Amino acid sequence: MQQSRSQHSPPCATKPGVSKRRVTKRALLYGAGLAILLGVSACAAGQGESSPTTGTFDPQSGRFAPCPDSPNCVSTQATDAEHGIDPYTFTGDAAAAKSALLAVINAMPRTKIVAETDDYLHVEFRSRIFRFVDDVEFFIDDGDKTVQFRSASRLGYSDMGVNRKRMEGIRAKFEAR
Incomplete structure (x- = not known):
């Protein structure tokens, strides 16, 4: 008795008809997007620490920078x-x-x-x-x-x-x- 191919093949993480190359490309795009988002978040989190305590206004001249x-x-x-x-x-x-x-x-x-x-x-x-x-x-x-x-x-x-x-x-x- 012959067994079907699916019983001998290892399980595949991709959907039928989707190539591994396409899945890898998608994963890379998601990873790049996540890296950009984390970078922007890190910049935003750090900017409050360097808060200026004085502004740009010069009271002598009544002018802002x-x-x-x-x-x-x-x-x-x-x-x-x-x-x-x-x-x-x-x-x-x-x-x-x-x-x-x-x-x-x-x-x-x-x-x-x-x-x-x-x-x-x-x-x-x-x-x-x-x-x-x-x-x-x-x-x-x-x-x-x-x-x-x-x-x-x-x-x-x-x-x-x-x-x-x-x-x-x-x-x-x-x-x-």
């Missing part, structure tokens, strides 16, 4: 369309404006106040998944009744508009108070 050439920064003091954004406006005194601004910021997730004076705030915002840090500085200018700010990503080239969207969201909540 310019945005870099990359599109991951917005500033009320930038003159180009890619980085420029209008300051927030307020009525009343600077202390009330700062209090309203802090209320908006403190209601937002993953924020940390790094530095604070009577007319200045430096805040860290962390992204939800990879915990990328964006540094945001605010200068409350009582003379002009404006809040000047600079928001910049610490890592990467493009933030896909995240800094601008965040700052416009803060504007809407701040100016509604």
Whole structure:
């Protein structure tokens, strides 16, 4: 009596009709993707450790450092369309404006106040998944009744508009108070 081929063949890890070469290629692609994901995660985890304790604002001149050439920064003091954004406006005194601004910021997730004076705030915002840090500085200018700010990503080239969207969201909540 002859036994069927399947009884003598060792079990195969692949589905019928799928070559081992195709399975190996798929495994390599998954492995490469995992390595990239782990690398990005390691960078994101390590970036919080080198957190700057001071921002880019110079109180003597009332100026922030310019945005870099990359599109991951917005500033009320930038003159180009890619980085420029209008300051927030307020009525009343600077202390009330700062209090309203802090209320908006403190209601937002993953924020940390790094530095604070009577007319200045430096805040860290962390992204939800990879915990990328964006540094945001605010200068409350009582003379002009404006809040000047600079928001910049610490890592990467493009933030896909995240800094601008965040700052416009803060504007809407701040100016509604």
